Amino acid sequence: MSLARATTIVLTSAVVLGATLTAAPATASAPAAQSARAADCSVWADGRLHCGNKRGAKGYEHRSYRSAVRGTLTTTFSWFQCWGPGDHHPGGNNVWYWTKLDNGQWGNVPAVDIYTPVDPAPGLRQC
Known part of the structure; x- marks a missing residue:
């Protein structure tokens, strides 16, 4: 696939996603909204996971809540370079x-704050 075609597919997906999120009813239940975000979660042509996330999710220096906080995700849709094992978190995995x-800043975000349908996200490299 050419770079131009891959870019077109990614941009088209972003437009469709934006229209879908804009058209979503304000009264949608939390579980339904989380399921919709998880459905939009995938590894794109750039090799990164693009996925919905919890607004204000913290990024840590290490894969541990005991390490320094490097910053937050103020948006609700982000990309993730790779995944790795760390401390267990309330999401039921590590x-x-x-x-x-x-x-x-670069940081580690626990999977509990990323709306993935399964962890680790299929197709995303381990780091």
């Missing part, structure tokens, strides 16, 4: 995702 936080 998967953490590595990303550039909204303040420009």
Whole structure:
């Protein structure tokens, strides 16, 4: 697939996603909204996981709540470079995702704050 075609597919997906999120009723239940976000969660042509996330999710220096907080995700849709094992978290596993936080710092975000249908996300490399 050419880069131009892959870019077109990614941009078209973003437009469709934006229209879907804009058209969603404000009264949608939390579980239904979370299911919709999880359905939009996938590894794109750039090799990154693009997925909905909890607004204000913290990114940590290490894959542990005991490590320093590097920043937060202020948006509700982000990309994640890779995943790795760390401390267990309330999501019931030990998967953490590595990303550039909204303040420009890199950090580890626990999977419980990312709306993935399964962890680790299929197709995303381990780091």
